Amino acid sequence: MKQAIKWGIIGCGNVTEVKSGPAYKMTEGFELVAVMRRNLALAQNYAERHNIPRFYDDADELINESEVDAVYIATPPDSHYYYAMKVAEAGKICCIEKPMAPNYTECIQICDAFEKRNLPLFVAYYRRSLPRFNKVKSLLEEQAIGDVRYIHWTLTRTPSEKDQSKDYNWRTDAKIAPAGYFDDLASHGLDLFAYLLGDIKEASGISSNQQQLYTAKDAVSGSWVHHSGVMGSGTWNFGAYEREDKVKIIGSDGEIRFSVFLEEPLTLIKNGGIKEFVIDNPKHIQQYHIENMKKHLDGTLQHPSTGKTATHTAWVMDKILGKL
Structure with missing residues (x-):
């Protein structure tokens, strides 16, 4: 039997309460073992309500925790680049909330960091899986x-x-x-x-x-x-x-x-x-997106939403806004 992939969440705010967090616990072969918020009391509250064993107020501690194999970044987009680079450096699987970053340039740099290390990178454009x-x-x-x-x-x-x-x-x-x-x-x-x-x-x-x-x-x-x-x-x-x-x-x-x-x-x-x-739609709307990540990691399915596809979306957004 394959060992479960253990996930940690950085930024366990509203989006993770119903849309995504519970689906990580429900997906066979995944475990949700750690969460982080800048407010330790809120992190502890989330962990206790969702029966998660570890909680932190320091993202570096979660990222470098030996029990964490993969990290879901669910913070506002201006911090996605900062945390994604740390996850890549730690050599771990990553899923980033959408939009992947505030601009196309940062998306390219994030993708390059994960591709250089041959690490899977997903982005939560979950409609591709619905x-x-x-x-x-x-x-x-x-x-x-x-x-x-x-x-x-x-x-x-x-x-x-x-x-x-x-x-x-x-x-x-x-x-x-x-x-x-x-x-x-x-x-x-x-x-x-x-x-x-x-x-x-x-x-x-x-x-x-x-x-x-x-x-x-x-x-x-x-x-x-x-x-x-x-x-x-x-x-x-x-x-x-x-x-x-x-x-x-x-x-x-x-x-x-x-x-x-x-x-x-x-x-x-x-x-x-x-x-x-x-x-x-399912109760936890990211359910199929998260299940497809497991299938991708098992080699049975190509996930439809990766760093590469999300970078293309960022390019389109920036072109419409005249930023490129």
Whole structure:
């Protein structure tokens, strides 16, 4: 019997409570043995609630703990590079929360550090592993809508109370997320589109801070083209009057509609008919992503979200924001 791979988490905040943390414990062949937060009391509280034997307030201690084989970095993105380089130096497997880093250059450097040491590097773009989006992929591969022509995504939402009160939020701090919620949310969709339709060869866009509620941008419009020739466009606005999350993939024979974040049915429109597919997400939404990491490490599956694919997504993001 193979020995279990023992994981430690750096930054056991909200994202790890339900979305990811429990799935590391549930995955056969993985164990969650250590967590770290800068506040030791909060780290201890998390460890006790989730029945995890070790807790730290020093990331170096967790990274260099002999019982830890792999590290999941779940901190805000401005610290991903710092911790990832330490994990690579320690010679350990790593998974980084998305976005992989605040810019394309740091992503390249992180990838290089892990490739140099022949270490597995994953990034938590977990939508690539979710059944609902793999259904979209299978419909495209079956040419259910014929030849794909273009994809468009509209994502809007109203400003939150936190935005309007100007309470601190790293997601709207330009030093951490220059394009605000675009960095945090649009990265999920753009990464997914590259998975569904192939890598993107060119992208551009414009951005603005329309509301002046925070330092980061709050409105972005972009366009791109995949290597396959499929055209893409998107509009992201975080000061609109309503929430909207609609993706349309238009083909020569039909159309597929879905939402990136809302758990709505997938819709196939073809020959005047409409067919819906209801595919629920798991309770712990990173479950399939984490199970696929184990399969990758066992050599039975190529994980769809690696440092390389996430670096491509960072390149697309930076091109849309005019940073490259």
